[in-house]
Amino acid sequence: GNSVTQMEGPVTLSEEAFLTINCTYTATGYPSLFWYVQYPGEGLQLLLKATKADDKGSNKGFEATYRKETTSFHLEKGSVQVSDSAVYFCALDQAGTALIFGKGTTLSVSS
Amino acid sequence: DTAVSQTPKYLVTQMGNDKSIKCEQNLGHDTMYWYKQDSKKFLKIMFSYNNKELIINETVPNRFSPKSPDKAHLNLHINSLELGDSAVYFCASSQDPGGGYGYTFGSGTRLTVV
Numbered sequence: 001g002n003s004v005t006q007m008e009g010p011v012t013l014s015e016e017a018f019l020t021i022n023c024t025y026t027a028t029g030y031p032s033l034f035w036y037v038q039y040p041g042e043g044l045q046l047l048l049k050a051t052k053a054d055d056k057g058s059n060k061g062f063e064a065t066y067r068k069e070t071t072s073f074h075l076e077k078g079s080v081q082v083s084d085s086a087v088y089f090c091a092l093d094q095a096g097t098a099l100i101f102g103k104g105t106t107l108s109v110s111s
Numbered sequence: 112d113t114a115v116s117q118t119p120k121y122l123v124t125q126m127g128n129d130k131s132i133k134c135e136q137n138l139g140h141d142t143m144y145w146y147k148q149d150s151k152k153f154l155k156i157m158f159s160y161n162n163k164e165l166i167i168n169e170t171v172p173n174r175f176s177p178k179s180p181d182k183a184h185l186n187l188h189i190n191s192l193e194l195g196d197s198a199v200y201f202c203a204s205s206q207d208p209g210g211g212y213g214y215t216f217g218s219g220t221r222l223t224v225v
Contacts, residue, residue: 032211038152043201043218051211087152095209098144098156098167106152 002027006090006102013080013109021075021105023064023090031094033057033066033073038087038104047075047088080109114138117202117217124192125225132187132220134202140215142166142208143185145177148199148219160185161208192224 007022025033032051036044048057050066050073057064062077073090090102115136124130136143144167145157158177159167165177174190185202199221203214 032209032213034213036216043216044154044203045216046213049211049213089154093209093211093213098159098208099203099205099214100156101154104152104154 002031002092002094002097002100004090004092004100004102006088006105008103008105009087010106010108013107015082015109015111016079017109019075019077019080019084019107021088021090021107023073023075023102025071025073025090025092027071027092027094029094030068031092033064034091034093034099035062035064035073035075036089036091036101038089040086044089080107082109082111085109114215115202115204115217117200117220119220120218121221121223123223123225126192126194128192129188129190130192130222131189132200132202132222134185134187134217136183136202136204136215138204138206138215140204140206141182142205143179143182144203144205144214145185145187146201146203146216148201150198154201158185158187159208189222192222194224197222197224 034049035047037047048059050057053068160179163179199219202217205214206212
């Protein structure tokens with residue numbers, strides 16, 4: 001069945017450091033891919049998405065590229081801020097199933 | 112003007128009780144969901160309704176019963192609560208499942224069973 005694997009956390013960075021959170025997926029066909037962010041005590045917010053191979057999603061300085069050849073959708077940000085501290089979830093969506101999430105990666109950024 | 116709203120936000124109750132969580136969306140979406148987030152933050156689908164019809168029913172104890180009176184509402188009723196039911200429950204809705212639009216989530220209901 002479909003699944004999403006993302007790197008285990010926590011990830012601890014200093015402000016202005018470069019961020020990469022790895023995400024790979026297993027799916028038949030052509031799923032849509034998403035990154036969601038969950039700030040402490042809040043619900044999930046859609047951060048960015050890509051719906052087909054080679055698409056790049058971007059938002060708030062975060063980027064991720066849909067790589068079909070490596071079945072990956074890694075999240076990157078060039079310079080993180082303290083306010084980016086949150087839990088990040090990679091997810092895939094495909095017709096006939098519900099959104100499937102990875103286990104989440106906790107990011108902690110210190111000043 | 113909250114898009115997906117859940118009530119209550121916090122729920123503390125004793126084992127054996129019956130409780131309900133309500134969810135409403137004002138986005139005009141046809142599909143709604145319930146997810147459970149455990150203490151390790153893992154999110155798992157429980158149920159999905161499309162225009163009041165149950166379309167996804169994962170392996171969930173039958174103590175959990177969803178009800179959708181109309182396509183804007185999806186409530187979750189839990190009978191005979193157990194300690195292991197303690198979690199955060201999220202409601203969500205989507206415009207077109209599998210269509211690449213993503214889901215809109217509520218802010219969650221933190222259920223604590225004591």
